[in-house]
Each structure stands twice: as C-alpha cells, then as structure tokens.
Amino acid sequence: MNSELKELYQQVILDHNKSPRNFRLMENATQHAEGYNPLCGDHIDVYLLIEDGIIKDVSFKGEGCAISKASASLMTSILKGKSKEEAEKLFEKFHDLVTGKLGDSPSIEDLGKLAVFAGVQEFPVRVKCASLAWHTMINAIKGEQEKVTTE
C-alpha cells in the first residue's frame, strides 16, 4: 500500500472499522443527535448519558465509511468519564488535527489514540468523514435535536 494511504488507513482505524466499540443503541440516554453527510449518504446516531456534567456513557449506531466509523468508535472510547467542557475542547483539537492546523505541535500528544487520524489531513474530502461523529456528539451535548449535516 502507498505510504499516504497507509497513513490514512492505519491498523487501528481498520480494526475499529471492523469491530466498532460502543456500537449500540442506548435506551437510557439523556442526549441524542442524528448526523448526516449528504456527500456520501453516511448516517450516524450518537447517544450520551450525562450525569452532573460528566459523560457516563456514550454510544453510536449508523452507516459509514471506515474513517467515519473508526472515528465514531474511537470517540466513544475516549469520551467516557470526561466532562462536557473537556469533550468540546477535545473536539476542537481533533478538528485541528484532521484539518492540518495542529502540525507537529506538542498538543498532538493530548489526543492520545486519536492521533491515528493525522493522516486525514492529506485527504481534504475525507475531513467530513472523520468529523461527522464529533459534530453529532457536540450537538447532542448542546441538546440540539435537529439533524446535523456536515454541509
């Protein structure tokens, strides 16, 4: 595989695509939002259980490409136990990473496992795939029930 392509489809991403974590409906969710990417028809539901401003549980359901599915899966793994504010900050950083604004700055380390999405910056058309779950999660937190689109 070409090196740029390898950077995009890292083993972690392929693994999360194949067996996504927290891929389920959540009956007792306090927050839920729907996300849609009209470019490719990707569709995602994000569920959150928030108590005292802390994300106790997070899950997702939906259809998408490897990038969007792995991104949603990794997002749910990393958000558990975080406060709403921390989640929002993490999204900003993640967005900077996939749009190439972070560069080699040391803050990439704060992203932990999410750093595997660094390869996305070389594929501008795929930024929306990587950020769909995050946009949807933010809307769920804000309680905006309207469907999110990445357009």
Add this chain to the structure above:
Amino acid sequence: MNTQAAASVAVSKNSYDINRIREDFPILSKKVHGKNLVYLDNAATAQKPTYVIDKVNRYYTSMNANIHRGVHALSQEATEGFESARIQIKQFINALGKNQIIFTRGTTEAINLVASSYGRWKIIEGDEIIISHMEHHSNIVPWQLLCKEKNAKLKIIPINDKGEIIYEEFERLVNERTKFISVVYVSNSLGTINPVKKIINYAHQFNIPVMIDAAQAVNHIRVDVQDLDCDFLAFSGHKIYGPTGIGALYGKVELLDAMPPYQGGGDMISKVTFEETTYNELPHKFEAGTPDIAGAIGLGAAIEYVNKIGIENIKEHEKSLLEYATKKIEEVPGLRIIGNAKDKTSVLSFVLENIHPHDIGTFLDFEGVAIRTGHHCTQPVMQRFNIPATSRASFALYNTKEEVDVLVTGLKKIIEVFG
C-alpha cells in the same frame, strides 16, 4: 473547416483502433499517484479530445467576438461558428429544423427551462406530472418546484430489482389528470436504457407531451428525435466529449413557439419599448444574454469527433467493454452489481460487502483509477435498493479491457486490506 485532425485514421474498415483513439485524448497519458490514469468516471464527465480543445482555443485566439449583432468580420465569424454548431446538433439528433435547437448551460438548465416556461404556462392545480424512480435530481427537483407552486402532483413510475422501469405501472399511472411526462433515456447510476419510444407512443394517444433527459444517451446510442417523436429532449456537451457549461434543448416547433420566454434579456427580443416587448423568433427567444460561444463551438466539434468515429462503433466497443467488465468483476468476492437491466449502457454500479464506497474510491485513486462513489445525484435509486451509496465505473469510447483489469485487481487488493 479543418476536420482532418478528427479521428482521421481511428476507425478504418471495421477495426476500432483504440490506441489511435487514446492518442486523441491528451489527459489519458497523465499519471495519478505515480500510476497510469484509468479514467472510469465518464458518466460524470467525459474527457476531451485535442480536436475539441483546439477548436475552443482557436475561437479565443482568432475568432472571439460577440455574436448576432456585430457587423464586423470577427463577429460574423463567431456567429457562423456558433450557428454551425447548432446545425451539427440538429443533424446529430435528426431534428427537422435548426430553430428547434436551443443552447442551454446543460441538461439541467434545459429541464428547468421547460418546467418553468411550459410548466408554469400549462400546469394547473390538480394536474399530474409523471417521472420515473431512476431520475437524476435534475429531472426531479424542477418538477417538484413546479408542483409545489401549482399544487400539482408528481407521480413516479416504479422500477424493479434489476433497475428497469415497470412499464405496465407507467400505463396505470396515466389518466386524465396527467399533463406532462419527463423521463430519463439512460440512467446515470444504473445504466438502464429505458423504453422511451414506447412511453412516448402511449402518452401521445392521450396528447400528453413527453420530455426526454438524454444526458447519458447521446454519447452511447443513436438518438433520433423524429423517430422517438419526443416533444422535448435535453443533453449536455460535457458528457459527449465537449466542454462543460453548454448543452442543448430540442423542442417541437409548435410548443416552443407557443411557450412564453424563460429568461428576459438581450438577443431574445425583436423590439423593446417600456410599454411592450416583442420577442425574437426561435431559437433566440429562449437564448437571452451572451451565450457560451466557445462552449457551443466546442460542442459542435465534439459531435464532429463522435461522428467521425461513429456512434455505432462506439456502441459496439462499449458493449464489449461492459460485457467483459461485468464478467470480470464477478471474480471479486462479496461484490454485488446494482442495475442489471437487459438493455444497458456501459455503466457498472456496485457495492462491496462491508466496505464503504468512499473507502473504495480513495483506495482506487491510489491505483490511478478514477471512479465515482456516492449517490450519483439519484438518491431515490439508492433508497429503492436500500443502500447509502454505490461505487460506479462508467466506460467511454477510449477505455480498454486492460483498464478493467486494473480496476478489478484494485478491488481485490481492497478486500485484502479491509476484509
């Protein structure tokens, strides 16, 4: 006219000289990610031969002027170039008169013109307009807008699992409220060739006018408006090896004559006072403003090019490519073809089990292969087959069996990585 560059030796005595044809298209020698470009996104837009590029270039370097009103030499030359492109189109689709050919920005604008002009004029509350389930969004939304405005109804001809129109259902939809029918000749996402002549015949028994979206037809099969007896027909230049931003609408004279103008402006009038304006004759009545002159000349050149190779030869070549590709692609495990109509043009839409079309598209790009992934502006087709998207390889007159092999090898590699 200098036509000797147009595929002069590409087709000789029943042999289709593919290598010679490929040389006519400079972009085909381009490398993508270090690989030879394998361009299989022709249903989105086709590549342009040097013959077309040169004609457009020559217009700007030696003929550029505004048309129709100038008395100077350049303006006359530009007018002649523009109007002879109209004649090329007229002959190409076998229209009776060149005044029946209206230049538009493309198929989309042509459909909007008819929906706006004929539709607003004729359609009233309670009327019904019939389209099919496999229309491109450009043959759905203009009618939807019209129906909303007039409180009319849009009726949809269903399609079967092979991706064919269910003709009996069409006849069942036609009733005294049916006032217009607009159907696609060839589906861009499935490749299906629809029985439009049969549809037109039936509709005409009840005096219902029919519009044909021929955007994906004119580049693959012979289109004859007199034989079809369609009332309107639209196509785009860029799918038939011409420039983008130019296309044509064909219409029957009695309809075009009676219809109100679509846009107001220069060129479409014969006399203007603040009290009243009289409109220019056909086709100028529908061509307000300075048109894409270079585009029209380019489209005329593209038709000349296609004529030189011969639409029947193109059809033969593409048919054998589709047969080969359909067979070959079945080697790919977990692959399902979407669109298995009996009559098809060279479009191969497919889904791979558990691998999203977007990932396929990105992956193939690194093999040099350009395909389309997504809903192809036919979201109702995707809903019909209960899929979010497909991958689509579409073949043109310059594609080869070797390129099909590159595609299939690429797909097999993807399965290794994602499987």
